[in-house]
Ligand SMILES: Nc1ncnc2c1ncn2[C@@H]1O[C@H](COP(=O)(O)OP(=O)(O)OP(=O)(O)O)[C@@H](O)[C@H]1O
């Protein structure tokens with residue numbers, strides 16, 4: 001059984017529908033789905049706010065590359081156009097961790113190298129896994145990060161999620 005933590009985000013078009021498309025596309029594998037957050041863009045700040053959430057999935061027969069490919073297929077289905085790094089996108093699916101796996105392959109860095117400092121990943125992850133551990137960084141609850149610009153959207157609940 002491999003278990004993966006995925007960070008999902010959207011800041012173009014029907015943002016919530018794109019996040020829901022990930023939950024729908026991964027339904028057989030769902031372990032947990034976090035609340036949705038409205039988040040100010042980091043990296044390239046001059047772009048629309050994102051919606052972000054975290055999805056935990058598990059399967060017997062999907063390895064880390066399988067999770068990456070499934071995420072990319074969902075990005076493609078959302079009509080994602082690959083433009084500039086950290087730029088606006090209909091859907092982004094990042095593999096944050098896969099249990100027991102580290103990777104230095106540039107197409108699949110694990111754990112994801114930015115995860116430890118991104119409130120947009122860590123806050124929703126803690127919602128669904130308060131005891132989460134990020135390999136190389138320790139317990140997520142002990143990490144120092146700013147939650148400025150990250151606001152829970154109580155009105156948006158992913159179906160299949162923890163609150164539904
Ligand atoms: N853990 C990972 N999850 C998803 N993609 C990864 C991972 N590690 C490396 N990649 C590679 O990153 C590329 C996608 O980069 P993308 O344009 O989505 O980056 P970004 O989302 O703008 O920035 P960041 O990766 O810092 O969030 C893909 O080619 C993919 O193979």
Ligand SMILES: Nc1nc2c(c(=O)[nH]1)N=C(CO)CN2
Pocket residue numbers: 008009010039040041042043044049050052085086087092120
């Ligand atoms: N708030 C927020 N900002 C971002 C995000 C994201 O998911 N949320 N993703 C990016 C590209 O990976 C760039 N900036």
